[in-house]
Amino acid sequence: MITRTLLHSLLPALVLASGCRDGGSGDGTGDTGAEEVQRAQRGELQWKRNAALQRDLMRALELPEDGVCNELGRGSCTREVHHIALGAADPLRIGLYEPLPDTLVSTPIVLDRVVMSACVNRANLDRGGAPVVFTELDFGEKAPAEGDEAFTATVTALYRRLLSRDPEPDELTLLGGLAVDDAGEPVSAHDFAVLTCFAIGTSSEFLFF
Amino acid sequence: MTTNIGRRQMLLAMAGAMGTTALGSALGRATEREGSTADKDRKLLFILCATGGASIVDSFLPVTRTEVDDDALADTLNVYDDAKIITPTGSNIRCPGYVEPVGLLGNLYELGFNLDGFLAKHHRWMTVLTQECTSVNHNVGQYRSVTGAGINRGRTIMEAMALRHGEDLIIPNCNMANDGYIQPGIDASLPAFAQAEIIASPLGFAAAMDGVKGVLGAPDRKLVERARGVRESLDDASMFGKTFADSPRRQRFLGNRREVQPRLEAAQMMDRLTLLPPELLDPKYGVMSSPLLPTLASKFSNLLVDPWESQAALSVLLAYYGLSCVSTIGLRQEPTFGNEKLITTPIAFDFSHNDHRMAQYLMWGHVLKAVDALVDLLQQLDYLGDPALGKMWDRSMIYVATEFGRDKTRPAKAESWGTGHSLNNGTLIVSPLLKGNRVFGGIEPSTCETYGFDGSTGEATPGRNCSESHIYSAIAQALDIEFPERIDMSALLA
Numbered sequence: 001m002i003t004r005t006l007l008h009s010l011l012p013a014l015v016l017a018s019g020c021r022d023g024g025s026g027d028g029t030g031d032t033g034a035e036e037v038q039r040a041q042r043g044e045l046q047w048k049r050n051a052a053l054q055r056d057l058m059r060a061l062e063l064p065e066d067g068v069c070n071e072l073g074r075g076s077c078t079r080e081v082h083h084i085a086l087g088a089a090d091p092l093r094i095g096l097y098e099p100l101p102d103t104l105v106s107t108p109i110v111l112d113r114v115v116m117s118a119c120v121n122r123a124n125l126d127r128g129g130a131p132v133v134f135t136e137l138d139f140g141e142k143a144p145a146e147g148d149e150a151f152t153a154t155v156t157a158l159y160r161r162l163l164s165r166d167p168e169p170d171e172l173t174l175l176g177g178l179a180v181d182d183a184g185e186p187v188s189a190h191d192f193a194v195l196t197c198f199a200i201g202t203s204s205e206f207l208f209f
Numbered sequence: 210m211t212t213n214i215g216r217r218q219m220l221l222a223m224a225g226a227m228g229t230t231a232l233g234s235a236l237g238r239a240t241e242r243e244g245s246t247a248d249k250d251r252k253l254l255f256i257l258c259a260t261g262g263a264s265i266v267d268s269f270l271p272v273t274r275t276e277v278d279d280d281a282l283a284d285t286l287n288v289y290d291d292a293k294i295i296t297p298t299g300s301n302i303r304c305p306g307y308v309e310p311v312g313l314l315g316n317l318y319e320l321g322f323n324l325d326g327f328l329a330k331h332h333r334w335m336t337v338l339t340q341e342c343t344s345v346n347h348n349v350g351q352y353r354s355v356t357g358a359g360i361n362r363g364r365t366i367m368e369a370m371a372l373r374h375g376e377d378l379i380i381p382n383c384n385m386a387n388d389g390y391i392q393p394g395i396d397a398s399l400p401a402f403a404q405a406e407i408i409a410s411p412l413g414f415a416a417a418m419d420g421v422k423g424v425l426g427a428p429d430r431k432l433v434e435r436a437r438g439v440r441e442s443l444d445d446a447s448m449f450g451k452t453f454a455d456s457p458r459r460q461r462f463l464g465n466r467r468e469v470q471p472r473l474e475a476a477q478m479m480d481r482l483t484l485l486p487p488e489l490l491d492p493k494y495g496v497m498s499s500p501l502l503p504t505l506a507s508k509f510s511n512l513l514v515d516p517w518e519s520q521a522a523l524s525v526l527l528a529y530y531g532l533s534c535v536s537t538i539g540l541r542q543e544p545t546f547g548n549e550k551l552i553t554t555p556i557a558f559d560f561s562h563n564d565h566r567m568a569q570y571l572m573w574g575h576v577l578k579a580v581d582a583l584v585d586l587l588q589q590l591d592y593l594g595d596p597a598l599g600k601m602w603d604r605s606m607i608y609v610a611t612e613f614g615r616d617k618t619r620p621a622k623a624e625s626w627g628t629g630h631s632l633n634n635g636t637l638i639v640s641p642l643l644k645g646n647r648v649f650g651g652i653e654p655s656t657c658e659t660y661g662f663d664g665s666t667g668e669a670t671p672g673r674n675c676s677e678s679h680i681y682s683a684i685a686q687a688l689d690i691e692f693p694e695r696i697d698m699s700a701l702l703a
């Protein structure tokens with residue numbers, strides 16, 4: 001029984017792991033081999049809830065606990081203001097002894113706020129002092145163009161920090177769209193840092209496991 | 210049901226396709242558009258959870274000493290001196306007058322709202338229903354008070370309400386209460402949209418309506434939208450996204466992010482729902498107070514410190530702006546301070562264990578103060594800001610839910626005493642949708658126990674019991690919620 005339970009638990013991870021590399025599709029054509037990935041039939045994803053979300057952002061972006069998100073200066077987003085939408089229990093205040101099984105309508109919105117805030121805080125710290133995450137960016141300049149060394153290094157660093165993997169070539173291509181605005185003009189390096197961090201940090205891959 | 214879901218999905222898709230939303234156009238709008246058929250027919254339900262056991266015998270079904278007809282027996286029952294009972298002019302309902310704070314803790318409290326003043330003002334909308342509930346366990350009693358002890362396939366009345374009236378709304382079922390009042394029903398077939406949005410921080414909830422506004426240093430919104438677009442592409446193209454494309458949990462999350470979030474942000478809900486006054490909003494965040502805050506604050510003067518009032522205020526905004534059709538609010542366990550003294554007891558009505566009469570009077574006053582404010586506001590505001598839709602009050606019901614009653618006895622001649630939980634009780638509903646100024650059922654003076662009534666005729670009969678399922682059915686019938694097991698309560702309808 002234990003073996004069976006273990007197998008069921010590990011199956012999606014094994015399927016995912018088996019599809020992580022498709023034998024050299026790094027030609028930049030956008031073919032990641034993902035079509036060959038078999039869909040997980042049970043799809044039993046776990047939700048990274050408030051405390052884990054906070055800790056992962058602290059670890060990935062090397063932020064202090066109070067440096068992740070403070071809602072309008074009135075309290076921690078993850079522990080005080082939006083904790084229920086982020087999957088926490090609240091036994092003392094509202095008698096919610098077990099966290100909600102599924103995300104709420106407001107969950108994606110709140111996740112946007114939390115990750116955006118954390119990314120802005122990290123970018124501000126890196127701009128104002130010795131950079132920790134955005135080490136290859138010159139904050140006084142425009143964003144590096146897709147394909148530049150600084151571009152690839154920045155995106156790769158974020159993928160490794162937030163998703164514990166390297167970006168696929170087509171993902172690098174997609175994120176190249178964040179180096180410019182709607183008119184095709186380069187954005188600032190600061191905006192590029194924040195937007196790239198936000199796009200990766202609010203992906204379902206970061207929130208579920 | 211299939212039809213309903215289809216319609217909701219169609220509306221969501223249309224909203225996305227138009228780059229705006231039914232909600233967005235319906236808001237800022239006041240008279241920008243006529244209400245839809247759904248808007249015109251929609252009912253609104255406000256559930257006020259009187260946590261801890263609100264006793265009907267200590268509010269709108271009191272017994273006087275002389276009615277007991279036996280002085281010695283009266284000394285041992287929870288009865289009131291005849292002079293203490295007030296029946297306002299025109300009212301068929303009565304209540305205790307001012308209860309002097311007595312007992313060890315009497316001087317700790319500040320009595321701010323009298324029951325008789327409420328009764329004089331609102332008796333025409335008040336319906337009292339007797340009931341015999343089925344549990345004296347707090348959590349179980351709370352849960353059954355909103356599920357009718359499971360009469361409707363295990364759906365809470367909030368879920369049933371959302372299904373019936375909320376298919377076009379973004380968050381039709383908002384629940385700010387606690388304990389058993391926030392437990393979901395057990396009907397696995399319930400569509401996700403009808404499930405409750407749990408709100409623990411009403412003062413902070415507005416921020417959950419916009420993913421960017423008020424986040425200091427966030428890039429320009431156009432750039433954020435660009436990043437969101439890239440994110441969606443990444444999510445669809447990634448190995449993770451393809452592997453778990455069928456995950457219900459992920460689908461639900463992405464569905465809300467892709468369909469609902471744009472509607473809320475387009476409607477600028479954050480500014481509309483913000484209950485913080487300008488002096489508490491640092492201008493650097495660029496967030497505005499709700500345009501209705503002055504109106505709300507005139508009725509809920511403690512909303513910044515009293516969660517009960519902030520919940521009630523938010524419930525008005527959620528309904529007014531067309532976000533929800535049912536809001537549930539609940540008394541917190543911790544006491545609330547007024548100017549110098551406590552305005553609520555610790556553990557709400559359950560402080561009756563220590564000091565029954567004081568706790569009941571204080572807490573009933575606190576509950577009714579919010580009901581009074583709600584009625585005033587709902588009578589003042591046009592639904593969705595559209596005069597053509599009439600006042601919100603015309604379509605509203607306020608249900609004061611509680612888990613059970615309290616013991617009816619006391620130590621002989623005691624003026625301050627504690628009570629345990631009792632199955633026997635009654636319920637207060639305030640609404641123009643029911644026959645008001647009426648008590649359905651009755652009370653036996655020699656025991657202070659209530660007895661039930663026939664829902665189809667309204668006839669009260671000693672020995673008859675009405676349960677949670679009767680209350681649920683009465684609410685459902687008045688709100689056009691149909692289900693096969695519904696008990697006929699047509700005698701109560703206005």
